[in-house]
Amino acid sequence: MGSAFPDPWLRLYALKANGLPPLISELPGLGYGAGAVSGGELTLAGRAGFPVAQTALEGIGKTPADLRRAVALAAAGTPLLWISLESAHEAAALAGLVRAARGRRGVDPTLRLDCLVRLNPAVRPETQHGLAVGAGGSKFGVLAAELEGVIAAGGGPDGPLRWRGIHVHVGSQLGAVDAWRAGFRAGLSALRLRRAALPDFDTLDAGSGFPVTTNDSPTPAHFARAAAEALAEPGADRPLRLAVEPGRAVVARSGWLLARVLHVREREPRQVVLDAGMGELIRPALYGAVHPMAALTVRGRPVTDPRPGAAAVRVDGPICESTDTFGEARLPPVRRGDLVVIGHAGAYASAMASTYNGRPRPPEIAWDGERVVLLRRRGSAEALP
Numbered sequence: 001m002g003s004a005f006p007d008p009w010l011r012l013y014a015l016k017a018n019g020l021p022p023l024i025s026e027l028p029g030l031g032y033g034a035g036a037v038s039g040g041e042l043t044l045a046g047r048a049g050f051p052v053a054q055t056a057l058e059g060i061g062k063t064p065a066d067l068r069r070a071v072a073l074a075a076a077g078t079p080l081l082w083i084s085l086e087s088a089h090e091a092a093a094l095a096g097l098v099r100a101a102r103g104r105r106g107v108d109p110t111l112r113l114d115c116l117v118r119l120n121p122a123v124r125p126e127t128q129h130g131l132a133v134g135a136g137g138s139k140f141g142v143l144a145a146e147l148e149g150v151i152a153a154g155g156g157p158d159g160p161l162r163w164r165g166i167h168v169h170v171g172s173q174l175g176a177v178d179a180w181r182a183g184f185r186a187g188l189s190a191l192r193l194r195r196a197a198l199p200d201f202d203t204l205d206a207g208s209g210f211p212v213t214t215n216d217s218p219t220p221a222h223f224a225r226a227a228a229e230a231l232a233e234p235g236a237d238r239p240l241r242l243a244v245e246p247g248r249a250v251v252a253r254s255g256w257l258l259a260r261v262l263h264v265r266e267r268e269p270r271q272v273v274l275d276a277g278m279g280e281l282i283r284p285a286l287y288g289a290v291h292p293m294a295a296l297t298v299r300g301r302p303v304t305d306p307r308p309g310a311a312a313v314r315v316d317g318p319i320c321e322s323t324d325t326f327g328e329a330r331l332p333p334v335r336r337g338d339l340v341v342i343g344h345a346g347a348y349a350s351a352m353a354s355t356y357n358g359r360p361r362p363p364e365i366a367w368d369g370e371r372v373v374l375l376r377r378r379g380s381a382e383a384l385p
């Protein structure tokens, strides 16, 4: 990521992809800040060693407690990098909290919080419907025509919120760079229009969307080139700060979900039911995400299907929901007890896990190059709700 978006680009790791501190604690040392979407993720960021000053708070689900925490950090002299606001109501609520904090003993009476506005660029992201958060009808961010209202609700140019710029996230797992480039342009144009009225409006956070697939898909370098093209267009000013916030592209390839075959049914296509499913990796069931799969020997080596042109089998999970499936894969003939591995499971797998059907979480184990390290213990039946 650092080679496509080198300094002075800010690279904020999206903690939602995987917040396990033992895994992500390498990232601050590799030049990443963090993007958190809740107070819980702020805590995870701190545990993993991300400095507060390089941690942004964003997301549509910020609670009043999350906003109070952001204000408390700033009041204590350790402000977050910025807070990305999703609506005029949220801006008004945060501004009210800052005004209240200003009256307290020991708090700077001129306290202000650095904020971005999340812009919905109303583009057509080249991804699954469920990941197309930059489409005009999505629940995320405000439309360009609503930006003024957010700034006014947060107290205007000189109020308790210091307006620092625009945040855009077009969607995840993008199959092309066009919507991302259009979102980037929309961000630049929103900045340009307000620069005169807002002296500190100098930041464009271009979000993410960098895909991880097994086929030809754009790399972070392709997106960086799209940004450079947009910045080179006539009339485009380069913002003082530019940021990206990758999640999947940083951690997806670091994880594999290991499962055993429970059932094989000779149907059309053949059905292979595993002992892992949407409880451990919900993305295929949730929005049709595609993950690579392979059968393994007992020593963990992939087995390829020896039969030329062998048909794909359907790989399902063990949960009592018919959408609990990983989709189709070309697997060799497998039997009950055989191992199957699902790739790209380092992102949005354990982070989205559930114990539905009374299934305790599996352990998470890492190989650090020399030894096997336990990242998270197996859950227990006693701890189930």
Ligand SMILES: Cc1ncc(COP(=O)(O)O)c(C=O)c1O
Residues within 6 Å of the ligand: 014, 017, 035, 058, 059, 169, 171, 172, 173, 207, 208, 209, 210, 245, 246, 247, 248, 249, 347
């Ligand atoms: C605002 C925002 N930024 C960054 C990301 C990370 O996206 P990805 O994991 O596709 O890199 C997301 C994912 O949902 C997001 O909502």
